[in-house]
Amino acid sequence: MDVIQATIAIMLPMILLSLLYMLGKKSKRKTGREPYVSGHQFPVMRIPYSPMWLYYLSFFILWDIILLFILFTAAEVSLVLVTSLILLSITMFLYPIRVKRGVKK
Amino acid sequence: MMEYIRFGALILGWTVIMIFLAFLAEWFYRKLMGHIQHRVGPKLAGPIGILQPIADFIKLMNKEEISPEGTDDFYVDFLAVFGVWLMIFMSFLIPIVPFGDSDPQGLISFNGDAIFLLALFAMASLMYIITPYLFKSPYPTIGAGRRAELYLSYEIPMFLALASVVIIAGSVSMSDIIQIPLEEIKGIPVIILLLPAFIVTLIGVMARIKKLPFDIPEAKTELAAGWEAELSGRRLAFFNLLTDLKLFVGSAVIVTFFLGGPLGPMPFAEGWWWYVFWFLLKTFAVIFLITLIAGSVARFRIDQVLELFWRKLMPLSIIQIFIVLWAIW
Numbered sequence: 437m438d439v440i441q442a443t444i445a446i447m448l449p450m451i452l453l454s455l456l457y458m459l460g461k462k463s464k465r466k467t468g469r470e471p472y473v474s475g476h477q478f479p480v481m482r483i484p485y486s487p488m489w490l491y492y493l494s495f496f497i498l499w500d501i502i503l504l505f506i507l508f509t510a511a512e513v514s515l516v517l518v519t520s521l522i523l524l525s526i527t528m529f530l531y532p533i534r535v536k537r538g539v540k541k
Numbered sequence: 542m543m544e545y546i547r548f549g550a551l552i553l554g555w556t557v558i559m560i561f562l563a564f565l566a567e568w569f570y571r572k573l574m575g576h577i578q579h580r581v582g583p584k585l586a587g588p589i590g591i592l593q594p595i596a597d598f599i600k601l602m603n604k605e606e607i608s609p610e611g612t613d614d615f616y617v618d619f620l621a622v623f624g625v626w627l628m629i630f631m632s633f634l635i636p637i638v639p640f641g642d643s644d645p646q647g648l649i650s651f652n653g654d655a656i657f658l659l660a661l662f663a664m665a666s667l668m669y670i671i672t673p674y675l676f677k678s679p680y681p682t683i684g685a686g687r688r689a690e691l692y693l694s695y696e697i698p699m700f701l702a703l704a705s706v707v708i709i710a711g712s713v714s715m716s717d718i719i720q721i722p723l724e725e726i727k728g729i730p731v732i733i734l735l736l737p738a739f740i741v742t743l744i745g746v747m748a749r750i751k752k753l754p755f756d757i758p759e760a761k762t763e764l765a766a767g768w769e770a771e772l773s774g775r776r777l778a779f780f781n782l783l784t785d786l787k788l789f790v791g792s793a794v795i796v797t798f799f800l801g802g803p804l805g806p807m808p809f810a811e812g813w814w815w816y817v818f819w820f821l822l823k824t825f826a827v828i829f830l831i832t833l834i835a836g837s838v839a840r841f842r843i844d845q846v847l848e849l850f851w852r853k854l855m856p857l858s859i860i861q862i863f864i865v866l867w868a869i870w
């Protein structure tokens with residue numbers, strides 16, 4: 437597979453799906469805005485959540501994918517492999533430790 | 542030049558076929574679930590209701606789209622299209638038919654495609670977590686939080702289970718992995734050796750596609766559809782299509798890693814259609830199994846899910862790694 441074929445494989449489905457999406461109906465309202473899709477007129481509200489949660493989640497996904505690469509490609513136990521696993525494990529436990537400290541305060 | 546045009550036509554055809562297969566998988570799931578619950582299931586659109594998912598998709602595409610206040614529309618629209626694209630691109634990597642004289646291989650095939658496929662599968666879950674946070678509404682936010690907790694629980698046991706298949710195959714290429722379940726190691730069929738991994742992956746895929754008993758992010762009686770409460774019109778149509786594609790592609794991943802993919806006996810004459818037949822038969826058998834479990838088990842609470850994955854399936858997948866290491870010793 438060359439670069440042109442890879443580009444075709446990435447771009448063609450994206451173009452097809454974007455065209456299909458654009459065929460869908462847009463809002464008829466002037467502003468196109470409602471507080472909620474259900475039609476309830478309660479004021480808009482957002483439940484507070486910690487941005488740290490999202491950071492942790494991003495790290496976890498990164499960890500997850502890197503772990504996959506390491507597990508699948510490791511031919512033998514090496515210093516790089518062990519160091520990567522230790523670093524990744526520390527990343528994984530960062531958030532629970534933070535939460536625990538928060539609770540103590 | 543002709544080669545690229547032919548490849549482009551193949552990509553477009555494959556995309557359309559995958560979308561129709563996803564609709565077929567949804568119809569199969571709904572029809573079977575209907576029978577399990579003593580209902581008829583879809584029956585009006587097309588013969589035995591087979592066109593119902595397509596009718597639902599067209600209906601949603603024609604419904605007015607309501608965007609809640611404070612929504613970042615660009616990102617919601619982008620994620621709706623990107624999620625579907627991600628699953629279709631994943632399907633290019635699954636080996637179904639042989640191209641030329643080779644063994645069955647994916648439309649895109651390279652050494653390490655198994656890692657790439659699973660990385661894409663992990664990324665697809667992000668669509669369900671990021672999108673609800675873009676709405677200023679309590680239900681999607683709670684649904685997204687639950688989805689994220691679900692993701693943190695099923696991901697590691699499932700990847701460890703899939704890693705055991707790769708270790709036993711000794712290759713990260715999908716076309717090599719499909720050959721493994723049909724072989725024997727130390728007189729034991731590999732398919733038996735990998736039974737714990739199969740169980741963990743099946744449950745992991747069910748959690749990934751949010752089918753019962755793992756539909757906690759959208760729990761309709763508690764959260765009013767949770768993460769998808771503020772989706773409407775074409776956005777909802779595309780996210781439903783994404784869920785259907787995940788059901789089909791998730792089942793196809795199980796078939797590829799554990800059931801020999803498209804390989805099977807060819808009694809009359811050899812041909813590519815046998816590969817397609819075996820692949821579809823096995824994939825729909827896995828969907829049948831998923832539906833049967835989904836129709837028989839009540840929804841778990843989030844703490845029960847965490848306990849199931851971290852305390853039961855995680856040790857099981859680690860035991861599986863040791864079984865595999867013993868087998869290849």
